[in-house]
Amino acid sequence: MKKVDYLVNIGLETHVQLKTRSKIFCGCRNVFGGEPNTHVCPVCLGYPGTLPVLNEEAVRLTVITGLMLGSRINLFSKFDRKSYFYPDMPKNYQISQYDKPFCVGGGVEIDLEGGGRKVIGITRIHLEEDVGKSMHFESSSGVDFNRAGTPLMEIVSEPEMESPEEAYAYLQALKEILLYAGVSDCNLEEGNMRCDINCSVRPAGSEQLGTKTEIKNMNTFHGVLHALRYEVRRQIDILEKGGRIEQETLRWDDRAGVTVAMRSKEYAHDYRYFPEPDLPPVRLTEETVAAWRAELPEMPRARRERFVRNYGLPEYDAGVLSADRAVADFFEETARLCGQPKAASNWVMTEVLRVISEKGLEITALKITPRALADLIGMVVEGKINTTAAKEVFDVLAVRGGEARAVVEERGLLQVRDAAAIEEYVLAAIADNPKSVDDYRKGKKAALQYLVGQVMRKSRGKADPQLVLEELRRRLG
Amino acid sequence: MSELYSLTVRDLADRMGRGECSSVEVVNSLLERIENLDGEIGAYLSVDKERALDEARASDRRRETGQGLSPLDGIPIGVKDIFNVAGEECRCGSRILEGYVAPYDATAVARLRAKGMILLGRLNMDEFAMGSSTENSAYGVTRNPWNRNLVPGGSSGGSAAAVSADMAFASLATDTGGSIRQPAAFCGCVGLKPTYGRVSRYGLTAYASSLDQAGVITKDVGDAALLLGVIAGHDPADATSLAAEVPDYLQCLRTDLKGVRIGYPREYFVEGVEKDVARSVQGAIEECRRLGAEVIEVSLPHTEYAVAAYYIIATAEASANLARFDGVRYGLRAGGRDPLEMYAETRAAGFGREVKRRIILGTYVLSSGYYDAYYLRAQKVRSLIRADFQEAFKVCDVILAPTAPGAAFAVGERTQDPLRMYLGDIFTVTANLAGICGISVPCGFTDDGRPVGLQILGPAMGEEKILRTAYAYEQATPWHTRRPPIAGKEGVE
Numbered sequence: 001m002k003k004v005d006y007l008v009n010i011g012l013e014t015h016v017q018l019k020t021r022s023k024i025f026c027g028c029r030n031v032f033g034g035e036p037n038t039h040v041c042p043v044c045l046g047y048p049g050t051l052p053v054l055n056e057e058a059v060r061l062t063v064i065t066g067l068m069l070g071s072r073i074n075l076f077s078k079f080d081r082k083s084y085f086y087p088d089m090p091k092n093y094q095i096s097q098y099d100k101p102f103c104v105g106g107g108v109e110i111d112l113e114g115g116g117r118k119v120i121g122i123t124r125i126h127l128e129e130d131v132g133k134s135m136h137f138e139s140s141s142g143v144d145f146n147r148a149g150t151p152l153m154e155i156v157s158e159p160e161m162e163s164p165e166e167a168y169a170y171l172q173a174l175k176e177i178l179l180y181a182g183v184s185d186c187n188l189e190e191g192n193m194r195c196d197i198n199c200s201v202r203p204a205g206s207e208q209l210g211t212k213t214e215i216k217n218m219n220t221f222h223g224v225l226h227a228l229r230y231e232v233r234r235q236i237d238i239l240e241k242g243g244r245i246e247q248e249t250l251r252w253d254d255r256a257g258v259t260v261a262m263r264s265k266e267y268a269h270d271y272r273y274f275p276e277p278d279l280p281p282v283r284l285t286e287e288t289v290a291a292w293r294a295e296l297p298e299m300p301r302a303r304r305e306r307f308v309r310n311y312g313l314p315e316y317d318a319g320v321l322s323a324d325r326a327v328a329d330f331f332e333e334t335a336r337l338c339g340q341p342k343a344a345s346n347w348v349m350t351e352v353l354r355v356i357s358e359k360g361l362e363i364t365a366l367k368i369t370p371r372a373l374a375d376l377i378g379m380v381v382e383g384k385i386n387t388t389a390a391k392e393v394f395d396v397l398a399v400r401g402g403e404a405r406a407v408v409e410e411r412g413l414l415q416v417r418d419a420a421a422i423e424e425y426v427l428a429a430i431a432d433n434p435k436s437v438d439d440y441r442k443g444k445k446a447a448l449q450y451l452v453g454q455v456m457r458k459s460r461g462k463a464d465p466q467l468v469l470e471e472l473r474r475r476l477g
Numbered sequence: 478m479s480e481l482y483s484l485t486v487r488d489l490a491d492r493m494g495r496g497e498c499s500s501v502e503v504v505n506s507l508l509e510r511i512e513n514l515d516g517e518i519g520a521y522l523s524v525d526k527e528r529a530l531d532e533a534r535a536s537d538r539r540r541e542t543g544q545g546l547s548p549l550d551g552i553p554i555g556v557k558d559i560f561n562v563a564g565e566e567c568r569c570g571s572r573i574l575e576g577y578v579a580p581y582d583a584t585a586v587a588r589l590r591a592k593g594m595i596l597l598g599r600l601n602m603d604e605f606a607m608g609s610s611t612e613n614s615a616y617g618v619t620r621n622p623w624n625r626n627l628v629p630g631g632s633s634g635g636s637a638a639a640v641s642a643d644m645a646f647a648s649l650a651t652d653t654g655g656s657i658r659q660p661a662a663f664c665g666c667v668g669l670k671p672t673y674g675r676v677s678r679y680g681l682t683a684y685a686s687s688l689d690q691a692g693v694i695t696k697d698v699g700d701a702a703l704l705l706g707v708i709a710g711h712d713p714a715d716a717t718s719l720a721a722e723v724p725d726y727l728q729c730l731r732t733d734l735k736g737v738r739i740g741y742p743r744e745y746f747v748e749g750v751e752k753d754v755a756r757s758v759q760g761a762i763e764e765c766r767r768l769g770a771e772v773i774e775v776s777l778p779h780t781e782y783a784v785a786a787y788y789i790i791a792t793a794e795a796s797a798n799l800a801r802f803d804g805v806r807y808g809l810r811a812g813g814r815d816p817l818e819m820y821a822e823t824r825a826a827g828f829g830r831e832v833k834r835r836i837i838l839g840t841y842v843l844s845s846g847y848y849d850a851y852y853l854r855a856q857k858v859r860s861l862i863r864a865d866f867q868e869a870f871k872v873c874d875v876i877l878a879p880t881a882p883g884a885a886f887a888v889g890e891r892t893q894d895p896l897r898m899y900l901g902d903i904f905t906v907t908a909n910l911a912g913i914c915g916i917s918v919p920c921g922f923t924d925d926g927r928p929v930g931l932q933i934l935g936p937a938m939g940e941e942k943i944l945r946t947a948y949a950y951e952q953a954t955p956w957h958t959r960r961p962p963i964a965g966k967e968g969v970e
């Protein structure tokens with residue numbers, strides 16, 4: 001019997017916390033953590049009589065995301081109330097957007113595993129408020145409302161991902177774009193990105209999508225990958241046995257590695273959306289959107305391609321350098337200042353990224369400037385210092401900052417090319433190592449290398465190795 | 478010599494400005510009056526005597542040292558239980574908010590305080606402003622000072638009864654479908670509902686957010702004009718508040734109506750209006766004509782759908798606004814083994830019948846499958862009603878009508894017949910649906926001595942027009958000088 005092939009359709013609803021200074025509807029600071037219920041006020045606690053006032057920065061970041069993803073921007077947009085009872089919801093309704101989201105359409109390009117690319121369609125992007133966090137103790141429960149009112153952007157994709165791996169690639173690509181646009185820190189540990197998954201399978205050849213299940217509240221990309229691998233397998237197994245897929249809401253049990261059905265009262269809601277009367281509709285002008293569009297950064301993928309094309313970097317290096325916007329900016333600025341893109345790429349990929357990962361820093365926290373690194377590279381290229389010395393200088397600059405030349409001089413690291421000085425080192429080395437001199441003269445070529453090393457040691461690495469070699473040869477005749 | 482409690486806010490400001498009386502004397506006069514009378518009326522839910530006297534003493538010291546905050550410094554005002562006042566319990570007439578102490582001041586309250594006014598006490602109301610008789614308060618019925626067998630109207634019944642009985646010089650109240658104007662009419666006072674957005678809603682516990690508006694109940698039109706000037710104006714904490722500058726409303730008051738075009742809406746003078754009410758309002762229109770106004774017949778053809786649209790929109794919004802009362806963060810908390818049970822038990826124990834009725838109604842009209850038939854259609858009616866007024870105000874400056882189809886009714890008469898109660902709101906809900914301004918002023922009495930209110934409606938931001946008309950009419954008639962024949966513990970007045 002011929003085995004049936006199955007096609008998979010996956011859609012993601014990704015919730016992204018926006019990087020604004022204050023919360024979406026009140027003046028509380030938008031920061032992660034803190035003692036429970038310390039970043040709260042009557043507004044974000046839903047006290048009687050309080051009213052929301054929209055944070056315009058949250059709107060700008062949402063629209064910027066839409067522009068990055070090629071969405072159509074609704075110049076007329078509005079908020080709606082979505083009602084359901086849950087302890088972490090201060091008002092028992094969430095201010096969200098129902099039929100007039102800020103952004104409609106667009107796409108995210110991903111790389112396919114076997115090579116090639118594919119664009120995953122975006123349905124819409126809307127803005128809403130995050131809720132609090134329920135906490136469960138031994139004999140009681142509590143709610144921390146610090147998170148309540150954090151601006152939350154929901155990016156809804158089309159069900160166009162055809163494997164768990166594509167879903168994973170989509171999330172990676174989306175994260176890269178969001179980081180580039182500076183709209184979110186995308187810190188998964190802090191819950192900056194969470195998603196709900198829709199997943200269905202169907203026999204190959206069937207036009208109609210299969211019955212879908214929804215997996216709620218995923219907060220790691222690997223969790224998404226594993227949950228989907230499990231869920232796709234589970235659905236196919238059911239179909240193979242002639243069964244029917246139940247349309248249901250599931251949650252992923254990471255420890256057991258299975259999806260589990262949620263109780264219907266945990267999710268079966270009639271949200272009773274209606275227009276939010278406390279907030280007037282938002283009207284954006286063409287000019288505002290155009291101004292925001294003009295400030296958009298280059299997309300990470302476009303930048304990667306440009307690095308390959310313009311700087312002749314290998315694909316891999318271009319990918320590493322463009323993955324983080326600040327790193328890419330640092331690299332480009334260094335390359336421009338020293339006129340040596342390949343050398344700049346090597347320095348950023350090895351030294352800069354090493355220091356960042358060793359110290360767990362953002363590149364912006366490094367003290368070294370592209371100017372200083374470019375000068376350092378220039379000095380190496382011109383032979384003024386050797387690579388070992390340059391690395392020493394780099395470590396100083398990374399911690400302390402300052403000008404490359406000043407550090408080189410302060411440490412006396414300029415390469416010694418003065419003939420008299422080199423002669424002095426060479427004579428001293430010859431005098432100290434009569435055995436090696438003897439060996440060399442007897443024809444043991446390796447002895448010369450040893451003597452060069454001795455000279456370098458005496459000069460603390462500063463002597464120009466080429467000149468040292470020449471002088472030794474001359475002296476040893 | 479008239480007792481201090483019987484004065485208007487403007488009279489008091491004058492006397493205090495001349496040093497003829499102190500804030501402490503004024504507060505004491507009022508406290509004594511409340512002590513004598515409120516046992517029979519039930520207007521106040523609480524009076525904080527000590528705090529009021531402390532504030533009065535502080536005010537007197539300010540005035541003595543020439544540091545008075547304003548001419549209103551040291552004058553007390555009553556506040557409907559719906560306004561959040563920092564440090565005070567704010568129960569909205571409901572059990573569910575028992576123990577909830579507000580952590581902040583409503584904007585309107587803060588503006589009164591900034592002028593040095595003293596918040597004397599909290600006034601009874603229908604629970605969450607849902608009602609037209611103040612019989613729906615969890616803390617007892619308020620009675621009409623003109624006849625204690627009658628209701629004072631609602632939902633701001635406590636606010637109107639207190640002013641009517643000289644237990645408050647003025648009160649801060651709210652109007653969602655007539656809750657200022659109708660009790661003012663029933664109690665023979667002046668009730669001003671400003672344009673939607675003219676006064677900040679920040680800090681007034683929401684019933685129906687797109688209809689709620691804060692305003693004042695006063696003894697005369699001048700006081701309404703004065704106090705509106707204090708509480709009106711843009712508030713960055715309310716995104717729906719209007720940006721326009723606040724004029725000096727006292728400056729617009731005139732004693733004649735020359736050049737004023739009065740609209741006479743035929744849909745408001747129909748069968749079902751009590752005979753004596755119709756007679757009084759017709760008489761008022763004649764008086765306005767005598768004062769120089771031109772009377773023009775106008776049509777507001779969608780009036781008959783207003784009550785239905787109002788009860789759909791208001792209850793829909795209320796069903797969401799009141800969802801936050803769940804026992805998690807403040808107020809009453811009943812038991813329950815899990816959160817859902819706790820909500821159900823808390824809400825079952827905390828809300829009264831009428832509130833539950835409206836939450837269920839509002840939940841129903843928003844439910845999937847019913848939204849288009851009810852909520853959406855009601856919004857269409859609302860647009861038509863707004864358009865009706867826009868058309869009418871092309872040919873007239875203000876519209877005159879009865880505030881309510883009848884005068885005050887008996888306590889208990891309509892509690893078993895909610896529909897009949899709702900229909901009594903027919904002439905007031907239209908202004909809330911259209912977002913326009915309105916004022917009710919006394920215009921006579923029924924044959925059996927119940928006050929009748931004349932409603933004057935104006936376009937959005939037309940407060941100057943309605944205040945001018947109301948003032949001219951008031952000054953030409955004796956109605957605002959009449960006081961209810963009440964006897965306190967001291968005996969006949």
Ligand SMILES: [Zn+2]
Pocket residue numbers: 023026027028039040041042043044045149
């Ligand atoms: Zn807050």
